[in-house]
Amino acid sequence: MWTLSKAFTLCGGLRRKMASAAGAAPALILSVLLIAAAQTTPAVSETKSPRSVADYVGQKRLAAEGEQPRVVGGEFADPGEWPWQVAIISTSRLKQAQEHNDQRVRDQAQYQALFCGGSFISAEWILTAAHCVVDMYDDGTFETWQPGAIEILVGTNDLLEGERITVSRIIVHDSYSPLTNDNDIALVKLSSAAFEGNGTDTMRAVTPATAELEKTYADTGVTATVTGWGLTESESIPVKLLEADIKIQKTATCNANIIDDRKPTIRRYLNEISKYTNVPAETLKNVFSTIVKKARGPITDNMICAGLVSGAKDACNGDSGGPLVIKGANGEFVQVGVVSWGAIPFSPENDDGRNVRCGYPQFFGYYTRVSKYTGWLQQNMSE
16 A cells, blocks of 8 residues: 555555644643654655655565565455456656567566556546655645556556556545655546446446445444555565455544654654753653644544554555455445555664565554545546
């Protein structure tokens, strides 16, 4: 699922700061947060340098060898098991692979060019994450890609097979924020419908969750399934689609876990302030308490938190934009989430020696909550 940062990642995101606090000693609290921002947010250069999920995942794929049966901790999906799943292909990386001097790379061009996932929600519309189809900048702005930048691989679990369809439109939510990962949702319109009627054994639309459907099926503790071709725990990239069953978690619990993990960071910033300002220890203690109490956490109402407490199963880099689905009572599946971003535990250097920054205990995956965008989907798909 994720990509560019070590502190908070999108399945790909940019670095994020803890929610600001209000209350006692506001000037000192502001100082703490300004220091945090200076130490965790990349400096903005005069010439903006874009970053994209396609670049990150593409580099990983070029170096990958073989395949291992793990989204992280996942299993190989049966052919046609998730017929709404699609792969998003970078046309520039596809061309590079097709023109490579190594025959093996040319034969695996689609594998080399895959960088995100998506899902059919109709015969001609693909639902994915906004961060999959934009260039992101350190100042929090983004630029939506032109349709020619991607193609959609459909009708297969195997990246070496299937059919590629060109794209006519890319629509990113107007309020998408690369800094907070909020409203991380996008629509991609195919140049031509992929199937007719209700679809085929390998291509069929999934039902996007409405508020009513989510209330019916997506209670805390319910099993959901995430699918994708993202990084495995061995840092390899699978050729065939993987699936993992995870649990819907309480948003409050997920936010609390992140805030609790960041407490040492807050203390470190406060100690730095004390070192240079000689602020009384009791004042710093009160500021620390206020920040922790007021912090709301980064997971908004527009997101769903899902995973396992053990961290044994998780989405990872390259799974971004893919579906999180739940099976309804009638046997039909409902898409409740879009793979969006993740967080990793704090360490002084943001590095615990792991190559794959996914699948940590108590740290779950965060998904765009599809039910919050029913009106947005209907409006844009009807234009």
